[in-house]
Amino acid sequence: MPFFYALMRASEAGWQGVLSELMRPMTRELLANTLILATSVTIASGVMAIAAAWCTERCDLPARGFLRVIASLPLSLPAFVSSYAWASLGPWFQGMAGAILILSLASMPLIYLPMAAALRGMDPAFEEVARGLGGGRWRILLRIVLPQAAPALGGGALLVSSHMLAEFGALSFLSVQTFTTAIFQQYDLQFDNASAALLSSVLMALCLPLAFGELYLRKGRRRARVARGNARQPAPAKLSTLQKIIALAGFTLFAALSVGVPFVTMLYWLIQGTSIGQGVERLWPALMGSLAYSLPGGLLITLLALPLVLASMRASGLFVVLAERLPYLVHGLPGLVIALALIYVAIRHAPMLYQTPALVFAAYVMLFLPLAQSAIRASAELIPPELEDVARSLGKGPITAFLRVTLPALASGLGASLAMVVLQLMRELTATLLLAPSGVTTLATEFWSYTNDRAYAAAAPFAALLVLASGLPVYIFTVRSLPKS
Amino acid sequence: MYALNRRHAMLSGAALALAAGSRDAFAQSETLTIYNGQHRQMTDAIVAAFTNATGIKVVIRQGESSQLANQLIEEGANSPADLFYSEQAPPIAAIDEKGLLAPASAEALSAIPANLASVNKTWLAIAQRCRVVAYNKAMVKDAELPKSILECATPAWKDRVGYVIRDGFQEQIMAIVKLKGRDAALAWLKGLKANGRLYNGNGAAMMAVENGEIATALINNYYWYGVAKERGEDKMKSALHYVAKGDPGALVNLSPAGVLKTAKNAATAQKFLTFMVSEEGQKAAVATYAEYPVRPGIVSPFKLKPLDEIGAIVTQSDIGGAQLAYDLEREAGIL
Numbered sequence: 001m002p003f004f005y006a007l008m009r010a011s012e013a014g015w016q017g018v019l020s021e022l023m024r025p026m027t028r029e030l031l032a033n034t035l036i037l038a039t040s041v042t043i044a045s046g047v048m049a050i051a052a053a054w055c056t057e058r059c060d061l062p063a064r065g066f067l068r069v070i071a072s073l074p075l076s077l078p079a080f081v082s083s084y085a086w087a088s089l090g091p092w093f094q095g096m097a098g099a100i101l102i103l104s105l106a107s108m109p110l111i112y113l114p115m116a117a118a119l120r121g122m123d124p125a126f127e128e129v130a131r132g133l134g135g136g137r138w139r140i141l142l143r144i145v146l147p148q149a150a151p152a153l154g155g156g157a158l159l160v161s162s163h164m165l166a167e168f169g170a171l172s173f174l175s176v177q178t179f180t181t182a183i184f185q186q187y188d189l190q191f192d193n194a195s196a197a198l199l200s201s202v203l204m205a206l207c208l209p210l211a212f213g214e215l216y217l218r219k220g221r222r223r224a225r226v227a228r229g230n231a232r233q234p235a236p237a238k239l240s241t242l243q244k245i246i247a248l249a250g251f252t253l254f255a256a257l258s259v260g261v262p263f264v265t266m267l268y269w270l271i272q273g274t275s276i277g278q279g280v281e282r283l284w285p286a287l288m289g290s291l292a293y294s295l296p297g298g299l300l301i302t303l304l305a306l307p308l309v310l311a312s313m314r315a316s317g318l319f320v321v322l323a324e325r326l327p328y329l330v331h332g333l334p335g336l337v338i339a340l341a342l343i344y345v346a347i348r349h350a351p352m353l354y355q356t357p358a359l360v361f362a363a364y365v366m367l368f369l370p371l372a373q374s375a376i377r378a379s380a381e382l383i384p385p386e387l388e389d390v391a392r393s394l395g396k397g398p399i400t401a402f403l404r405v406t407l408p409a410l411a412s413g414l415g416a417s418l419a420m421v422v423l424q425l426m427r428e429l430t431a432t433l434l435l436a437p438s439g440v441t442t443l444a445t446e447f448w449s450y451t452n453d454r455a456y457a458a459a460a461p462f463a464a465l466l467v468l469a470s471g472l473p474v475y476i477f478t479v480r481s482l483p484k485s
Numbered sequence: 486m487y488a489l490n491r492r493h494a495m496l497s498g499a500a501l502a503l504a505a506g507s508r509d510a511f512a513q514s515e516t517l518t519i520y521n522g523q524h525r526q527m528t529d530a531i532v533a534a535f536t537n538a539t540g541i542k543v544v545i546r547q548g549e550s551s552q553l554a555n556q557l558i559e560e561g562a563n564s565p566a567d568l569f570y571s572e573q574a575p576p577i578a579a580i581d582e583k584g585l586l587a588p589a590s591a592e593a594l595s596a597i598p599a600n601l602a603s604v605n606k607t608w609l610a611i612a613q614r615c616r617v618v619a620y621n622k623a624m625v626k627d628a629e630l631p632k633s634i635l636e637c638a639t640p641a642w643k644d645r646v647g648y649v650i651r652d653g654f655q656e657q658i659m660a661i662v663k664l665k666g667r668d669a670a671l672a673w674l675k676g677l678k679a680n681g682r683l684y685n686g687n688g689a690a691m692m693a694v695e696n697g698e699i700a701t702a703l704i705n706n707y708y709w710y711g712v713a714k715e716r717g718e719d720k721m722k723s724a725l726h727y728v729a730k731g732d733p734g735a736l737v738n739l740s741p742a743g744v745l746k747t748a749k750n751a752a753t754a755q756k757f758l759t760f761m762v763s764e765e766g767q768k769a770a771v772a773t774y775a776e777y778p779v780r781p782g783i784v785s786p787f788k789l790k791p792l793d794e795i796g797a798i799v800t801q802s803d804i805g806g807a808q809l810a811y812d813l814e815r816e817a818g819i820l
């Protein structure tokens with residue numbers, strides 16, 4: 001639907017208009033910026049994530065449980081909150097370089113978590129065989145470990161890169177222009193939005209290779225094993241003292257940059273300034289608003305993602321592939337485009353739904369379905385389909401077999417999906433702003449409106465509460481998805 | 486399903502109120518819906534005073550003025566909005582062009598000078614602000630301060646001027662077009678792109694000047710007062726410069742409001758509009774934000790430079806819509 005909305009609006013410009021719009025120097029500039037940002041952030045956070053996952057899962061570093069928490073910590077801080085904190089420090093962090101640094105730090109856990117889970121789930125036998133054949137540590141990493149972790153790595157990278165295509169709040173604090181910020185500007189400054197719609201279409205075209213490229217990484221491989229072998233931990237790699245110090249210093253630096261700086265800055269603003277105390281009476285309704293939308297939203301999205309994932313794994317064919325991939329295309333669209341498409345359709349065809357929670361949830365589903373899909377898929381891939389067949393052959397009906405065999409095995413994936421989606425919904429800004437019933441506020445929207453007015457001290461409590469409220473899903477997500485050894 | 490239930494609840498609530506036969510009960514349950522693009526604290530203050538005086542509840546839909554205007558255009562006849570309060574004139578002018586606004590009440594119009602309302606009397610200004618050059622006192626000497634806004638886009642100010650392309654910027658472009666012509670405005674925009682530094686909001690640009698990141702910024706006057714309120718006026722490292730009379734940089738912009746043609750509570754919406762320019766409403770409006778009142782005789786608690794000393798010679802009706810500004814911004818490659 002947003003797809004057709006964007007294309008329809010874009011076509012209002014006519015072929016001439018479309019061509020001249022696409023050939024503008026500004027469009028080229030935006031394309032370059034968008035691609036540079038998405039690639040650099042994905043690569044940088046991917047490299048950090050691989051290094052961190054290797055350290056916490058395969059090395060004999062002390063306090064690895066604690067290091068795991070550190071590596072997932074940025075999840076508790078929305079990227080627009082940390083960008084606002086960094087940007088308020090000075091102009092040095094604004095611009096492309098700063099944006100790459102700050103957003104890579106913020107996105108790292110999205111790759112780290114699946115990567116660490118994959119490293120833990122891997123059968124060490126392959127590596128031992130390779131070592132027995134004389135493979136060096138790097139060679140094993142490149143030839144044996146990374147290919148096995150490819151789906152985890154690819155899924156995480158897909159999330160990060162499509163996030164970057166749609167990121168708006170953080171980039172507007174950091175003064176970097178991409179397709180998404182330009183779309184916002186067009187909507188902000190003009191009233192018939194053909195060119196903004198055209199930019200959205202280009203954005204969807206950019207998501208296309210991403211979504212299908214990730215599919216290629218998983219193609220034709222089977223990861224579930226009926227006989228899981230001896231589930232055991234590989235012997236951790238021994239590190240020299242110097243290597244340990246370097247690794248620990250890396251974690252310390254990561255923690256200081258990703259959460260330390262934003263927290264200290266926020267504390268500073270909390271103490272400084274006279275706008276403090278303004279809007280305190282709004283904290284409670286905003287918290288309630290956040291919970292009332294994010295919890296049911298997370299549940300709904302997880303429930304919808306489950307059949308999609310199962311169908312795509314058990315059935316094949318063009319339709320299934322499309323149904324499963326479509327959400328990923330939409331995921332790269334800014335919430336603004338989706339919200340406007342929903343407004344357009346609801347006003348004309350379902351006015352009784354307009355400005356009701358139902359429409360907000362519809363937008364949430366479009367925006368965040370892929371998060372749930374990725375999380376559920378990670379655990380679904382480990383369930384051999386034969387298990388269900390065995391249950392069927394023992395005389396159970398398909399529903400009982402699913403409920404008794406498949407569903408329990410999916411529990412950790414479902415939990416991760418729920419936590420992940422709730423977390424993202426807590427931070428969602430644009431769709432909530434545009435679609436929610438008038439007067440509804442959330443922590444994210446309140447924070448946004450106060451920082452727009454530069455009432456830093458007034459904004460700080462909303463940010464703090466947002467971080468606290470995100471804490472529980474993050475805790476569940478990290479602790480539950482990384483089982484203790 | 487929730488939506489339907491809620492709808493039912495509302496319908497049965499309304500039915501009950503009618504059945505009770507009490508006009509009072511019905512009036513009590515009436516709520517006015519405002520789409521508000523203006524700074525939140527100001528509208529909150531006006532609404533609080535209104536609810537206090539009349540007992541009528543007001544629901545505020547908060548957003549960026551132009552996004553709300555876009556939304557109103559999409560909503561068309563089905564809009565749940567009663568009144569639109571815009572931070573700037575171009576968004577409300579855009580919905581007016583689509584024929585979405587009802588004429589403002591004579592009572593509201595009579596409270597303010599005639600040049601502060603639209604030509605066809607569909608919307609009127611609730612507050613005014615002016616364009617200024619904020620400068621860091623340690624980085625710019627008084628003698629260096631620009632006489633004309635056009636100077637700021639020249640290489641002499643390379644990397645020393647911050648600009649924001651929203652909230653007052655389009656009106657600024659239109660003022661240059663009006664006084665110096667289209668080519669001058671285009672050259673000015675190209676000069677800013679080449680020599681200036683883009684900020685994403687007036688507030689961010691103001692803080693950049695105050696913190697010494699950049700020497701000057703082209704912003705609206707009240708942002709300085711906002712920071713001064715937060716930090717203490719005597720501690721401010723920046724000050725405001727008003728360019729010479731007769732220059733397009735000496736410009737007063739309006740924050741207007743208008744009642745929607747499709748308002749469900751049209752009479753109450755007009756009542757609110759009238760309240761916004763009443764003595765009480767104006768006092769509430771200017772108490773929170775350092776914008777200028779529109780009603781004669783109201784004094785702002787902030788120490789503002791008197792409007793008649795600013796010497797603006799371009800008015801809102803000279804500027805009109807912002808389509809040309811938008812086209813120029815695109816031609817200059819700023820958008």
